[in-house]
Amino acid sequence: MTQLPWWRWCMVLTFALATTFIQMDAQAQDDTLVVTGQSITNSLASGESAVWRLPARDGAMFSFIVEQVNGDLDPILSIEDTNGNVLISNDDYSSDTLDAAIEGFTVPRNGTYIVRISAYGDTSGDYRLTALPGYAAISLHEEFNEDRDWQLITSSEGDDAQVNLADSQLHIEVEGIQQTARVTATNLETPDHFFAQLMVNNVSGRNGWQVGMTYRQRGNNSYYIYLVDHRGYWRAAVVEDGEERVLSDWNPHPAIVAGTTSFELSIFVKDDRHEFLYDGQLIGDVRDDTLLEGGRIGFVADTVNALGSRTSILLDDLIVTVPMVNGTQAIPVQQLVVTSSGNMVRELERRNVIPAGGAQTLSLEETSARFTNAGVSRYAVASNVTFSNVVVGATIDWPFTERLNGCGLVVRDAGDEDTYVVGFIDSNGGVALSQREGDAFTETVFRDDIDLPTNSSYHILLIAIDDEVRLFVEGEYVGSIESINAEGGIGQAVINYDPGDTTCQFDNLWVWSW
Incomplete structure (x- = not known):
């Protein structure tokens, strides 16, 4: 579209x-x-x-x-x-x-x-x-105030399901034992990467109910499905050519209060990452690459396995949003929220700084490194392991002295070849990202205009993607440089502009790679 x-x-x-x-x-x-x-x-x-x-x-x-x-x-x-x-x-x-x-x-x-x-x-x-x-950009906004060519698909033949539009709400009803009613329309196309929020105004059921959304639907027999039920449980599955495979079976979550009949369901989809939200709270996620292309979004009402079951739902509003662009360029990310490693990775993926996928390969609660000579000393983390695309984050601090010194992180380290990229903070409040080649730094981004507290701890984040390395300090984007090495080791760095004893403390160091 x-x-x-x-x-x-x-x-x-x-x-x-x-x-x-x-x-x-x-x-x-x-x-x-x-x-x-x-x-x-x-x-x-x-x-x-x-x-x-x-x-x-x-x-x-x-x-x-x-x-x-x-x-x-x-x-x-x-x-x-x-x-x-x-x-x-x-x-x-x-x-x-x-x-x-x-x-x-x-x-x-x-x-x-x-x-x-x-x-x-x-x-x-x-x-x-x-x-x-x-x-920040709306791809689709369905307010259910115009008649559509609604497509109703049921799990069995007969008149046990219906869909109609009234008072700017979509009404779906289904009866019978373990019956399903799926509804979509030709205008409900979405791209492969989006965020969708659906308002369920009311749901009722005899013996119980299940309600949810389908997405990335291609034809009538291939789609993903996200459901919640009257007990306070949620479920995710993929259907390919009519065959269902469970991705996450019925799981309880404290955000889903049993018996609640009005709520919001949301999904975030990017590449193989699927996140599910209930009333705005993240309740779970799965990774699956069965269906990677865009498709239609739809709505589901299911009955439970009991005689005389009936489910009725009223849907009020659907909003699908996609990343905002200025001309053909995505809006650059200038700042991140400094929080836990899991939340930061989620934000990096959602804001398209890094692709979806990958895994946390290392986590160190507390380490330190000491150096007494002038220059840069690197201390390998995960020795003998090389990374190509990687995120390394940590909180660093060290005792400030009158000497100019600093602490940082290293990526794309070629070891004995003395070729690497280092991002660091110095004791004057300057931040730098530098490419080292042998005896010289051949490319450097240096900034002293970031408002950093003195004699404090600082969060530092290095992101290496393809041939680029980016530096964030205290969540603020510092700059990027081109990396000579396509892969290399990771580590900690201690910087002394003159000889002296400097010990850097690294807390909550984590590594995410893909």
Whole structure:
């Protein structure tokens, strides 16, 4: 399908929700809930900021766009935790706009977060804040207010299932013992990589019920399926040419409260990675590459294995989002949320920094390295193991002295050939990413404009993909260089600009490779 430019989708969403905007505009802009799928228009004077509350659950995925409507406003967008710590922020998401955007924010833990919009410098004017589930561009928005050529597929012949549209809701009903009703339509095509959120307004059943979504459907007999049931369990499977294979059988999850009849179901799909969410909380994931292409999305109602069973569901809204592009280029990732290794890998995959797939190959809770001479000393981690595509993260600290020294991580290390890439932080607050070849550093990115606390611990992340190595410090993107080696070892680095005793502490060092 043809994807409209992101700004046209924002206009479509804005016009579709105009009544909601007026209501939101009438409310105070401080301490107000931000609702995904809606846009909010308001004003900022010079030096002001607006605060919106975002209750969210672990693993949820959101995107936010702040557009200048009029005036000379240059908006700054940030997301903070309840203690006021900035987790992630953005000023201009590309070089040709003043608008701000945060795409694919992955919630690190349950809580209420703060979405803050500030005016840069002495700028002022009106802005529009759009909040979306998943990514920042809408690929499909089905509100069930227009009649479609709904396709109803049942598990047996007869009049035991029906589908109809009324009051902007899709009603699916099925009766019998272990009967299935699947519904889709020709306009419900999705790409291979997307985030989808479905609102289940009500579900009822005699003897129990099962309800869910199908996706990547090709024809009528090949698709993935995600289900939840009345007991508070969930299930995932793949059907290929009519043959079902279970990917994750019925599992309980505390987020799925037994007997709840109104909820949101969401799926995130990229390559062979499938993530399942319930009311915005991540409840499970699987990896499977049976069906990798895009296809239709659909809805499922199942009855249980009991005489006289019936399941009835009302569906209210479906939104499918995809990564936003500026022209033909993806929005660059300038900042990451510093959290656990699992959450950081999830964010890197969701935000397309790394491909889906791979595994955590190493985790070290606490190590240290010491060096007394001038120069760079490397200490191998996972000796005699080489990595091509890899992410290495750690929290580092060391006692600051008047001497200039530093600590860092190494990738693509060729060992005795003395060819490697090192990313490090020095005691003056400078950060650098350098390619070493023999006795010289042949390419270096150095920055001293990142606001780092002094005499503290720092999170450092090196990402080696193909011929490129990227460095993030405290979640902020530092830069990238081209790597000479296609693979190599990984390790820790201690840097002394002059002879002296330097000991670097490395906590929670982890390695993800693919």
